[in-house]
Amino acid sequence: MKTTNDIIDGVPVIEKLSVDELSVGKHHFFFKATTDALGNYHRIPVIVIKGSEVGRKLFIQSTLHGDEVQGVDVIHQLLPHLDTDKLTGTVVLVPGANPPGMQLASRYYPSLNDTHTFTNLNRMMPGDAKSSNAASRFAHALWHNLYMGNADIFLDLHTQSTGTAFPLFLFADYRNAEVRRLAALQPADQILEDDGIDGSVETEMVAVGIPSLTVELGSANVFDPDMTKRGVQGILNTLVDYGMIEGEVDLLGIESFVGNEDVKITTDHGGFARVQVSLNQDVAEGQLLATLSNAFGEITAEYTAPCDGRVLSVCTSPLREPGSTLVQLLRRV
Template identity: 40%
Template sequence: MRPMLLAVLRPLLLAPLLIAPLLTSQARAATETVGSLDGIPVIDRLDVADQPSGRTSRFWFRAGDTATAQRWLVPVIVVKGARPGPRLLVTAGAHGDELNGIDVIHRLVASLDPAGLAGTVIAVPGLNPPGLLQSTREFTATGSHNSPNLNREMPGSLDGSAVAHHAALLWQNLMRPNADLAVDLHTQSRGTAYVMYVFASNARTRRMAELMLPDAIKLDRGDKGTIENTLTDDGVPAITLELGHPERFDAAMISRGVAGLQNLMREQKMLAGTVIEPTATVTGNALASVRAPRGGWARLVVPLGSRVEQGQPVASISDAFGRTTDTLVAPQAGIISSSVTDPRVERGSTLVRILYSSPDPACAYGCP
């Protein structure tokens, strides 16, 4: 090739090489559809920016691997408003026996009209398919209670264990890239129950917690690897909303969860309407636990959600013949935020937890 002609053509010859990385980067950021199942697209990556406005879309997201060389499929619903606005991520089912949040998502989505929505709701009603199948808190396909906790694995690792790999795919390709704020839905674990209860770790998330109109807010630095804290630490304000009992759909709790999310969305200008301010929420930064001094049959003297005074009887333990062996009292004044629901208790089992406020400045957002 002649030198002059080469000089003219060189920029044109190099252009595809220069453009290719940009195209590759864009393709990697876009939604990656790999097939369909019963008419629902199956995706490896979601980018809500390329989803149509004014529409509700549904996907199966391919997450981790199973022991039979298949993929776990996680349901995803995207409600993209006709007008721009925040991206609200709502997740449920990180623990497979905590089910109220799944119906909260179903009902919230059913209540939304994309034509009247500003912004986008990204709803994931079932993060932990193996746990849901086994009705276990853990991430397990075998029912083992020694298996890991998906809600302690964020942001995961693509080169890690099965649960770490699953978490990393959720984090990198679904959750983190599509969130401006987030609410992770839970209940208490098997054998126990919560009031409507929110965990918050800073001033911004405390305001989000208040807008959920809960019974109680626990100011809490949280545990490493939770969805809430990992998102918040990465710049996405997030809260954990706890909704009552495990392994059931509680209509009253579900309705309150939907109403709380709608109230948060009104504050974010995603929905029209007046923001409702809380009037009866108790906020605390510390918990006092009342534990069984011996095994036996537990009875609660005051119900879940009650406000108690220090020294007030809250529970009793009876022996195999029904004789009361112990009457247990509140070590602090506060609200009973969680309680045992299974009367069979072992020595050391927690019967109730009392939420209260510690005056210690170090406990402003949870005691260290």
């Protein structure tokens, strides 16, 4: 544990987390990552719940994409379920991993350099402390000073991006048996057998031997009570199955649809979209998915399903630029 002499609102500031050095109990920290263009440090809230018995370390992170706040509510509502006297192991919770992106309600990490770069942090792991991209330096601080040594299992909580919606959906690398185990504990509507994306937390964690999921919890910029309930239950199921708390696994009666290919239907030009299908709906090849209209209300295009599949994502913002996603399908091939 590398601490500083700083105290903010009664909360100690740290430069490096080491949960092994902490006493049993509940701990609050601000993690000091990199600085902004004014020289002020980005400080990330960290909650550590350390149980009375030694065990696994479960790391739960939300809002690496700044507009994807649903996981914050999941973390907040999970806290009353965590009793240090009844917990084996340690739970680390980060309710807001990208403060500058959150302040802009933006998916990206904004940096003030020569090109005013907006960077996807979930493509930058494990980061580079010497990079010319400030986001890569920020990712390096997260990876090396916050994540490493403090996670045996990692759940990265996300949502769809602004203007689109997911059901409860998982990216899961089914080539890894522990990842399959984790996925089976979540009350997810749909799961993609995911070979991974370089630079994402999920992929890079699995690569270093830490089972991880990307857990997509609906829509951006909202707290959805149903998604909160299901997200909390998935974490409780994980804690039960890994022997960290007592209880029973409860999938809330949900049977997950598992696919191995996602298919995006995108616009050819801009206009006003009207989606004709719903999340989790099964559709057949050739079925109408969406229409696009011009400013005069005239339908300029109709978009149909290129294959059979289940509706994985829909646009919620009617205005669509060329190349924007209208509908996303999940299927098994």
